[in-house]
Amino acid sequence: MRLVAEFTTEPFDVEGQPPAHATEAFQAAQETGLDCEFGPLGTSVRGEQEQLLPALTGVLEAAFAHGASQVTLQVRRDGVKLPRSGGSGVGALLAEVAAELGGPLSGLSRGDKQRAVLLLEAKGAFEYRKSAEIVAEALGVTRFTVYNYLNRARD
Numbered sequence: 001m002r003l004v005a006e007f008t009t010e011p012f013d014v015e016g017q018p019p020a021h022a023t024e025a026f027q028a029a030q031e032t033g034l035d036c037e038f039g040p041l042g043t044s045v046r047g048e049q050e051q052l053l054p055a056l057t058g059v060l061e062a063a064f065a066h067g068a069s070q071v072t073l074q075v076r077r078d079g080v081k082l083p084r085s086g087g088s089g090v091g092a093l094l095a096e097v098a099a100e101l102g103g104p105l106s107g108l109s110r111g112d113k114q115r116a117v118l119l120l121e122a123k124g125a126f127e128y129r130k131s132a133e134i135v136a137e138a139l140g141v142t143r144f145t146v147y148n149y150l151n152r153a154r155d
Contacts, residue, residue, distance in 0.1 A: 001049045002078035005056060008042035009068040011111075021068035028062035029055060046078055072100070090134045093125040106140035113139050117149040126150070 009021045018038075026038045032055040034047040045052060045059070056073070063071050097119045098105050105116055116139065125131050136143045 025063040
């Protein structure tokens with residue numbers, strides 16, 4: 001059975017070069033011969049169950065050996081979409097991101113708010129009408145700040 005593993009190493013920094021804990025975890029995954037993609041929000045790894053599951057041990061070891069304080073990992077069958085939490089639209093996406101980040105979005109640090117905006121963008125939140133205003137209110141920032149976070153990530 002083919003599986004997909006997606007992981008994010010922390011501390012998360014949206015500015016500058018990726019931290020060693022992220023790049024070394026990615027390299028550990030690549031060395032196993034799995035299909036790997038490194039992105040601004042994390043790394044995805046695809047492969048057969050027999051190869052992927054044992055490889056995750058090396059990925060986790062590399063991340064922690066190079067300074068990760070936390071690794072968030074999700075594994076699913078390839079081709080299966082993750083279910084949305086109850087509800088739909090921007091509100092449901094805000095709830096998902098709040099759950100991923102461990103609490104109310106308005107109480108996050110600046111860096112975590114930037115991360116939340118990137119996660120929301122990856123989930124398609126900004127395809128909804130008036131989404132920037134809704135996200136800004138949830139984060140306790142201005143709409144202008146949300147756009148700055150998005151633009152900074154795209155540069």
